[in-house]
Amino acid sequence: MFTTRFTQLLGIDHPIVQGGMQWVGRAELAGAVSNAGALGIITGLTQPTPEALVAEIARCRSLTDRPFGVNLTILPAINPPPYAEYRQAIIESGVKIVETAGANPVDHLPDLKAAGITVVHKCTSVRHAVKAEKVGVDAVSIDGFECAGHPGEDDIPGLVLIPRAAEELTIPFIASGGFADARGLVAALALGADGVNMGTRFMCTQESPIHDTVKQAIVAASELDTELMFRPLRNTARVASNTVSREVVQILDAGGQFEDVRDLVAGARGRTVYETGDPEAGVWSVGMVQGLIHDVPTVGDLVERIIREARGLVTGRLAGLLADTQNEPVSVIS
Incomplete structure (x- = not known):
């Protein structure tokens, strides 16, 4: 010990x-x-x-x-x-x-x-x-x-x-x-x-x-596969890189405000990811350390x-x- x-x-x-x-x-x-x-x-x-x-x-x-x-x-x-x-x-x-x-x-x-x-x-x-x-x-x-x-x-x-x-x-x-x-x-x-x-x-x-498909997505991902959302809003969040999180980053980088991405980042959508196993269903948190994770x-x-x-x-x-x-x-x- x-x-x-x-x-x-x-x-x-x-x-x-x-x-x-x-x-x-x-x-x-x-x-x-x-x-x-x-x-x-x-x-x-x-x-x-x-x-x-x-x-x-x-x-x-x-x-x-x-x-x-x-x-x-x-x-x-x-x-x-x-x-x-x-x-x-x-x-x-x-x-x-x-x-x-x-x-x-x-x-x-x-x-x-x-x-x-x-x-x-x-x-x-x-x-x-x-x-x-x-x-x-x-x-x-x-x-x-x-x-x-x-x-x-x-x-x-x-x-x-x-x-x-x-x-x-x-x-x-x-x-x-x-x-x-x-x-x-x-x-x-x-x-x-x-x-x-x-x-x-x-x-x-x-x-x-959480759904095994999400676990396997983490195992397959590298340290490069995250996005930093909300940087322009000074409320940075590191999440998995997927179509939703990349769209959020693009909208905010172009001058959008929180109201423009509210529906995309809804917590219910993130919960759906974990429950249904669809990594593209919403934004969900994951760290860069996923690049060091190789098993379940x-x-x-x-x-x-x-x-x-x-x-x-x-x-x-x-x-x-x-x-x-x-x-x-x-x-x-x-």
């Missing part, structure tokens, strides 16, 4: 977290991830009502006796979901780990902390991570530019973002965006993170509740493989490199 501040904080075996993905973070996936010794996450707003979320949490609890969490994404909207009611559903269900994302979680922290909940906030920049630490979250998940979904507007990749976060934060943090295997986990730990968050990789597992294993086999190979890298190849130079002078960066 790799023991880090994050595994100790959450009581999990492995420093691996399943991303809270819209339409994907359901009980069967979260339960399987937690059973594998990592941290599974139910996506709160995937459920249509707070009552449905209570039922989904109960369903996950019937599948695992290990820690799991719930994602609560808070975004400004004309008609926002009843965030306070979702929060209360999480609290009353006895969940002890919450991943917040989107807007500043400060308004939700008093109730969550009063209920003894550990809060992990997802950020896309060091400045936002520092702010999250100041307002009282327990840990941070920091997304590099490679990630699926919203990478922010700074375009900072993980190779720079992770060590910068390590320089500024005192609380545990995990790295997100571009992680799929042992090499990524070892690299993230070396860069200063306390673990990794994987979304796209967990989409391509047998327990993932069980969650248990995936997590075991990552940990086994990560241990092999640390004790084998990397230790061997050190042994080859053990008699040479060592320069330490301070």
Whole structure:
């Protein structure tokens, strides 16, 4: 096992977290991830009502006796979901780990902390991570530019973002965006993170509740097969490259506004992709890391493989490199 501040904080075996993905973070996936010794996450707003979320949490609890969490994404909207009611559903269900994302979680922290909940906030920049630490979250998940979904507007990749976060934060943090295997986990730990968050990789597992055709599309795709939508609107989103997403990019690049693409990017169309297996039915999130995904294993086999190979890298190849130079002078960066 790799023991880090994050595994100790959450009581999990492995420093691996399943991303809270819209339409994907359901009980069967979260339960399987937690059973594998990592941290599974139910996506709160995937459920249509707070009552449905209570039922989904109960369903996950019937599948695992290990820690799991719930994602609560808070975004400004004309008609926002009843965030306070979702929060209360999480609290009353006895969940002890919450991943917040989107807007500043400060308004939700008093109730969550009063209920003894550990809060992990997802950020896309060091400045936002520092702010999250100041307002009282327990840990941070920091997304590099490679990630699926919203990478922010700074375009900072993980190779720079992770060590910068390590320089500024005192609380545990995990790295997100571009992680799929042992090499990524070892690299993230070396860069200063306390673990990794994987979304796209967990989409391509047998327990993932999406159509197998979509999983196979991810396996067949390369790191080049994504689009960055909404760049002109300063609300960038990384999604799979298909006829719909390319049309959205073309319209907005030509000066179009959100109203011109509203129907194309409707969330219901993205849900249809996952349910029917038609990758062209709408826009759907996927990361550049799809270029590193070549199979659809069980969650248990995936997590075991990552940990086994990560241990092999640390004790084998990397230790061997050190042994080859053990008699040479060592320069330490301070």
